[in-house]
Amino acid sequence: MARESFVLTNGKVVIKPRTKIWLYTAIVLVLFFACFLVIPIDFRTIRLAQVSVILEKLFTPAPGKTWGDYFAYMLKLDQPIMETIRMSFAGTTIGAALCLPFAFLCSRNIVKSKWIYQPTRVFMNFLRTLPTLVVVVVVAFFFGFNVFTAIIAISIFTWSIMTKMLYETIETVDMGPFEALEACGGNKTKAFSYAVFPQVMPIYLSYFIYTFEINVRSSVVLGYVGAGGIGVVINENIGIYYDRVGAIIIVLFVLVIAIQLFSSWVRSKLQ
Amino acid sequence: MKKNYSGERLTVAIQLKRQPPKWIYNTLLTIVVFILVIYSFSGTVISADRLNNFWPSLRVMIKGFLNPNLKFLFGLDDASIPYLTLQTLAIAFAGTLIAAIFALPIGFLSARNVTGKASKIGEIILIAIRTFPEIILALILIRIFGIGALTGTLTIGIHSVGMLGKLFAESIENMDRGPIEALDAVGANIWQKIRYGIFPQVLPDFLSITLYRFDINVRSATILGVVSAGGLGTPLIFATREWDWPTLSSILIAIIIMVVSVDIISSKLREKLV
Amino acid sequence: MIKFTNVDKFYPNGFQALKNVNLEINDGEFVAIIGLSGAGKSTLLRAINRMHPISNGDVIVDGENMSKLEGKELRMMRSHIGMIFQSFNLVKRMSVFKNVLAGRVAFHSTFKTLFGLFPQEDKIIALEALDKMGILEKAFVRADQLSGGQQQRVALARALAQNPSIILADEPVASLDPVTTIQVMEDFKRINTEFKITIVANMHHVDLAMQYAHRIIGIKDGIIVFDGPVSKVTEQILEMIYGRKLTHEDILEKPLGEIING
Structure with a gap:
């Protein structure tokens, strides 16, 4: 590409520096179209008209039924919804408790020794790459598809992502109080729990709620493989009773909004 | 002389009694949480059979994991791991790009400092998209676009708009107001302000957010295959149904290599952006 | 009692922060360490409770060799040494x-x-x-x-x-305004006289050091260049410690003449 240059009226020449933005844009576009080499598109199977049909099936009562039936079904969901909440709550709590010592061990500013924080981080990274689905299946192989398996899988997921979020936060705290507690004879655990934990406590809580919300949503996937909760009900009804699936979507939506409202209330309290 | 409100001198003994009873709340909270967690496990039935078979099962599983299905792992046809891994990455990449393009206008619409009260509309759209479970979206889109990778791509393309739009809007809300004031002063309209005042400021942020979402989408692209929306998820779910540990092992190897390398590349790229 | 014998401190980058320091601080003293920033004040102070380990020599606090202590024993020693920081911590x-x-x-x-x-x-x-x-x-x-x-x-x-038997103070008033500075220095003085606690403080302001401490230790490039009672400090000595004439930045409020003669 030739460089753009300008000649001013007083004879000075200004050369515009080369920008690579067009090159990058071109690379991204080429990659984008290359993606469709492995994403087959078969126009004969696409039925766009289905969009409105499906939406109508989902969010209105089925033929021969009333809105009363539609909402009555929502009320019947209390048990699977409670199961989803229980699974997510227990899993998030166990994972959040586990993440504390591990976040401590992953923080460069606390443990200082490379030989401790590097292996711990590698282990946590490995844990994070495991798809929850695989964890569920492995646990289910020993304990069967039930609430217990779901809780263990959610705990492991929570443990892996909260540890990362928490240690990244710990590495940004004010280390002054930690130094002060080491100076008055505290060991690392004491200094951590009196100088670092109080600083990250509100953030820890908001991570907890954030992860809880993710877990409630992902419990749909767990249910899909049969590990309990609302996902099981969706799996039973999808493709057969659209109105029921629609009702479940609305209930989940309300639940997630409620968690978000609760979380912003908690956060405002902690400020 | 220090006095408390009743007029007597404040002493250590008085302050000792005034300690906020925080420990009572803390203890109660701990007990309640503990009970709730225990209660959450209720209804779990673990058959004695499975427990008795714990060690033999473990041996079978470990043996399977140590002997990955190599034919599947290195096969070159479109039902083997290399092709499916590429497809997973393609689903994530194309889906993220589609989402980023749609998230741009909605992000601007939901930024309070750009559109004022109208931003509520954008926010509501974004919350609705975010809370719609991805897997249900995929199940619905399958009825429209058929089984396969296209459905996965569009699922990610639609679902990611929720988070991208929200983070884009936050980034716009946090930027420096100075340049926009300057553009106001030279009489720019809203489009000119977006093009010359906002866009250059937020572009690095937007790119970094999009890369971050790409990371997440690589993982969700594997999950979406579970409902036949393309990628590694489809053989994954079949292998899990049959407890086919060697196949599962080879898929897991592919996923770990893929996720770790995407993580490394995207964090390198993000460092360059800052 | 605090005793330094032939103490050296090298940083990993090779920089020598303390050069053959010998020092004795008796119980109940109020000692101010003065010097330019980077002269080694903070390193000297932190060598006492081993927040910064030394490279050579011995630091003995109340009969215990701090440089030999590890783990629990070190923490027990530290528990009898208070420490105050510039940013309160x-x-x-x-x-x-x-x-x-x-x-x-x-x-x-x-x-x-x-x-x-x-x-x-x-x-x-x-x-x-x-x-x-x-x-x-x-x-x-x-x-x-x-x-x-x-x-x-x-x-x-x-x-x-x-x-504690000793309180170490690392620039305790550097982030305070002049009025509060005086109040906090009065607190140190009271702690020293009322509770007989040894105080070792790094000070930036020469006039404060002279007003409140009994003894001044001047440090320059890691070497102790002056160690003596406040009454022995002269303008020449201060200029030697600082390697230049004192400026208004080195003084909180009192004119230099008043410090030396007062």
Whole structure:
């Protein structure tokens, strides 16, 4: 590409520096179209008209039924919804408790020794790459598809992502109080729990709620493989009773909004 | 002389009694949480059979994991791991790009400092998209676009708009107001302000957010295959149904290599952006 | 008593922060260490409680060789040495009381402290320390609600709660305004005279050091270039320590002549 240059009226020449933005844009576009080499598109199977049909099936009562039936079904969901909440709550709590010592061990500013924080981080990274689905299946192989398996899988997921979020936060705290507690004879655990934990406590809580919300949503996937909760009900009804699936979507939506409202209330309290 | 409100001198003994009873709340909270967690496990039935078979099962599983299905792992046809891994990455990449393009206008619409009260509309759209479970979206889109990778791509393309739009809007809300004031002063309209005042400021942020979402989408692209929306998820779910540990092992190897390398590349790229 | 014999300190990059330091500080003294920033004041101070380990030589505190101590024994020694910092180093969102109580962690098991289980007498010690610093009424207020001077008093109370024989102060008034600076220095003086606690403080302002300390240690490029009572300090000595004439930045409020002669 030739460089753009300008000649001013007083004879000075200004050369515009080369920008690579067009090159990058071109690379991204080429990659984008290359993606469709492995994403087959078969126009004969696409039925766009289905969009409105499906939406109508989902969010209105089925033929021969009333809105009363539609909402009555929502009320019947209390048990699977409670199961989803229980699974997510227990899993998030166990994972959040586990993440504390591990976040401590992953923080460069606390443990200082490379030989401790590097292996711990590698282990946590490995844990994070495991798809929850695989964890569920492995646990289910020993304990069967039930609430217990779901809780263990959610705990492991929570443990892996909260540890990362928490240690990244710990590495940004004010280390002054930690130094002060080491100076008055505290060991690392004491200094951590009196100088670092109080600083990250509100953030820890908001991570907890954030992860809880993710877990409630992902419990749909767990249910899909049969590990309990609302996902099981969706799996039973999808493709057969659209109105029921629609009702479940609305209930989940309300639940997630409620968690978000609760979380912003908690956060405002902690400020 | 220090006095408390009743007029007597404040002493250590008085302050000792005034300690906020925080420990009572803390203890109660701990007990309640503990009970709730225990209660959450209720209804779990673990058959004695499975427990008795714990060690033999473990041996079978470990043996399977140590002997990955190599034919599947290195096969070159479109039902083997290399092709499916590429497809997973393609689903994530194309889906993220589609989402980023749609998230741009909605992000601007939901930024309070750009559109004022109208931003509520954008926010509501974004919350609705975010809370719609991805897997249900995929199940619905399958009825429209058929089984396969296209459905996965569009699922990610639609679902990611929720988070991208929200983070884009936050980034716009946090930027420096100075340049926009300057553009106001030279009489720019809203489009000119977006093009010359906002866009250059937020572009690095937007790119970094999009890369971050790409990371997440690589993982969700594997999950979406579970409902036949393309990628590694489809053989994954079949292998899990049959407890086919060697196949599962080879898929897991592919996923770990893929996720770790995407993580490394995207964090390198993000460092360059800052 | 604190005793340095032939102490050297090298940083990993090869920089020598302390060069053959020999020093003796008796119980009950109030010592001010002065010098330019980067001269080694902070390293010297932190060598005492081994927050910075030394490279050669011995630092002996109350008969214990600090450079030989590790782990639990080191922490037990540190628990009798209070330390005050320029930025107070309090946990801002914790109550004043808990901040002071945290000064007693070394005296209890990790398990107990993890759950915040302090015995009643420790709570009384913490509150009494606050009372000694005149801020008892602030006990259950969050630390960030206090002014800078009050926060430094909380830090002093935390040190007092350790029941220390020595208090080390690293630029204790550097982030305070002139009025609070005087108040906090008066607190140090009171702690020194009333409770007979040895005080070793790094000071930036020469006039403050001369006014409150009994003894001045001048350090330049890691070498102790002056060590003697305040009365022996002359303008020439100060210029030698600083390697230049004193400027208004080295002084809080008093004219130089007044310090030397007063």
